Amino acid sequence: MFIEDANVQLRFGFHNQYHYEYEKAEHLEQFEKKLRHIMENYA
Template sequence: MKNEIDSKFVLSVFEKMRQHGEKQEEKYVLGGLEAFTDFDGYTLFIEDALVKLRFGFHNQYDFEYAKEEHFEQFMKKMSAIDQNY
């Protein structure tokens, strides 16, 4: 399943999570989402219990989720972070 997402939006949400989120070990937690990077920082991850977003080099990304409604809820959380912080 392919979902279109703006790379600037993803990077903005990730940075806001780093700035305003609660750091728990290597993850930042904010608005019901967790954000972290791989060991070299080239791939970032934003996830909740039902959806995982992997965003990597050259703006390639991949979502993992079981139901479309989970994806929609995830995107609402990301939008809330982007708008409120």
């Protein structure tokens, strides 16, 4: 399963494994901020 935006891709695998693909640390920070917003407001 993949979750992504324009700068980051989060890939989930078996046994709770996951991998982020991104070029800059700030891209990952922005992506995680978006995920937190979704969890706080829609879960």
